[in-house]
Amino acid sequence: MNSKTKSILFVALALTAGMVGAGIVNHFDDDSRNGHVGLMKSNNGFHQVNYSGLSAAPIDFVLPAEASVPTVVHVTTTYPRQSGMGNHMVDPFSFFWGNPNPREMPPQQSTGSGVIISEDGYIVTNNHVVENGDEVNVTLDNKESYKAKVIGLDPSTDLALLKVDANNLPFAAWGNSDQVKVGEWVLAVGNPFNLTSTVTAGIISAKARNIHILPNQKFPIESFIQTDAAVNPGNSGGALVNTRGELIGINAAIASNTGSYSGYSFAIPVNIVKKVVNDLMEYGTVQRGFIGVSIRDLDSEFAKEKEIKSLHGVYVNGLTEDGAAESAGIKEGDVITSINGSAIKSSPELQEQVGRYRPGDKIDVTVMRNGNEKVYAVTLRNKDGNTKVVKNESISMLGATLVSLSDTELDKLNISKGIKVKDLSTGKLKSAGIKEGFIIVSIDNKPVGNVEELTEYLNNKKGGVLIEGVYPNGMRAYYGFGM
Numbered sequence: 001m002n003s004k005t006k007s008i009l010f011v012a013l014a015l016t017a018g019m020v021g022a023g024i025v026n027h028f029d030d031d032s033r034n035g036h037v038g039l040m041k042s043n044n045g046f047h048q049v050n051y052s053g054l055s056a057a058p059i060d061f062v063l064p065a066e067a068s069v070p071t072v073v074h075v076t077t078t079y080p081r082q083s084g085m086g087n088h089m090v091d092p093f094s095f096f097w098g099n100p101n102p103r104e105m106p107p108q109q110s111t112g113s114g115v116i117i118s119e120d121g122y123i124v125t126n127n128h129v130v131e132n133g134d135e136v137n138v139t140l141d142n143k144e145s146y147k148a149k150v151i152g153l154d155p156s157t158d159l160a161l162l163k164v165d166a167n168n169l170p171f172a173a174w175g176n177s178d179q180v181k182v183g184e185w186v187l188a189v190g191n192p193f194n195l196t197s198t199v200t201a202g203i204i205s206a207k208a209r210n211i212h213i214l215p216n217q218k219f220p221i222e223s224f225i226q227t228d229a230a231v232n233p234g235n236s237g238g239a240l241v242n243t244r245g246e247l248i249g250i251n252a253a254i255a256s257n258t259g260s261y262s263g264y265s266f267a268i269p270v271n272i273v274k275k276v277v278n279d280l281m282e283y284g285t286v287q288r289g290f291i292g293v294s295i296r297d298l299d300s301e302f303a304k305e306k307e308i309k310s311l312h313g314v315y316v317n318g319l320t321e322d323g324a325a326e327s328a329g330i331k332e333g334d335v336i337t338s339i340n341g342s343a344i345k346s347s348p349e350l351q352e353q354v355g356r357y358r359p360g361d362k363i364d365v366t367v368m369r370n371g372n373e374k375v376y377a378v379t380l381r382n383k384d385g386n387t388k389v390v391k392n393e394s395i396s397m398l399g400a401t402l403v404s405l406s407d408t409e410l411d412k413l414n415i416s417k418g419i420k421v422k423d424l425s426t427g428k429l430k431s432a433g434i435k436e437g438f439i440i441v442s443i444d445n446k447p448v449g450n451v452e453e454l455t456e457y458l459n460n461k462k463g464g465v466l467i468e469g470v471y472p473n474g475m476r477a478y479y480g481f482g483m
Helices: 003-008 013-018 062-071 092-097 270-283 298-304 324-328 346-355 407-413 430-433 453-458
Strands: 026-031 035-042 047-052 072-079 108-116 121-123 133-138 145-154 160-165 185-190 198-209 224-229 240-244 246-253 264-267 293-297 314-319 335-339 362-369 373-380 400-404 419-422 439-443 464-470 476-482
Touching: 003 160, 003 346, 013 293, 062 072, 062 185, 062 198, 072 121, 108 246, 121 270, 145 246, 145 270, 145 298, 185 407, 224 246, 264 324, 293 346, 324 373, 324 439, 373 439, 400 453, 407 439, 407 464, 439 453
Parallel strands: none
Antiparallel strands: 026 035, 035 047, 072 108, 072 133, 108 121, 121 160, 133 145, 145 160, 185 198, 185 240, 198 224, 224 264, 240 246, 246 264, 293 314, 314 335, 335 362, 362 373, 400 419, 419 439, 439 464, 464 476
């Protein structure tokens, strides 16, 4: 290793300690000067300084690795058996016995990672690691295994919350993804290719990346931390930690033409993770606050066309009629430059900042209008246009909004109780074959008449579930799935 490579791997701790408040020093060798030359950041920009003779200390990955490895688990998801009828895999002997049932395919499994976030067994992972699964099991670093319950799913951020029946577990310390800097060293911890407890190192390559991996979601939030720490299949749901061992992201994706690591990986910022986890714990579903604008990023050509002098911020291309932004006074053509004091430079950054709040929360939105800065207090609204935070309006792992029926609807269908399935998306109901508009009448032969009853029952249910119901045309149907 040459002297230049060696110096890149060191941080000038002695120099920064001797110049309190002067800035952060990053350095390199300059052989022509026969000494060490570094860059120091001050209020006036970057300046070269000579620090020959000063000592430096290597970056130590051992402590953050030791702190984070015990908090990362191996997640195994088992999927329902599938009939082979579509592939004409029919058992010929069954016809002799008058039972021509299609042969069932063996159960399928997939593996990933997860991060323990509390000593009593809450674990965060990716939605795509566990969605549509029939059973989820986790194995700790000490090789103990548990069956996990899916507390909630959020496909719009690709996050899921699990719970195991255990106590006194090691858990990750929350970091702050807003404070993460490009160029900062990080570790990725997970189980690539089923190789448990694997640690890789890299740096933060970029922030607020939108890589369009959630195209089927109506309101996706993609504002990924990009790193060059090696991440491969099986790392999904694992930890991205800083050199203090703090959790700063949940690994979610790689950029690859082969399916294996090719130099870039992406993690969900921990500040988004914390908000989603809190919502799933408190409400069983994520409460999204909407600002009510359509936006576009600025570029030099568009800015020239609109006579906008600065490229900082995002352009308000349209407004939801009587939405949160319009009601607060924001206008089409404004450029949003910050949310609650946090600078906004791109659309993903705006989505990330707004995505941390719930309907009814007030945020300060700073805009530039005709060269003048204005600040508006915006009260966020939910997708229905009001400020209500509705507990248990939908059960996210089922992947649908569920609503109680009116007396008129009950009379029309000649039933006394029922819950209608609305806004069906990825989840257990869709996987079971249920269609939008289906009315749940009973679960495991027990009548249910409101969402609260159904939620309470499912929260305490383990194993298979049988749902009976009726479609608006009167056709009755039965469906089953696992919890």
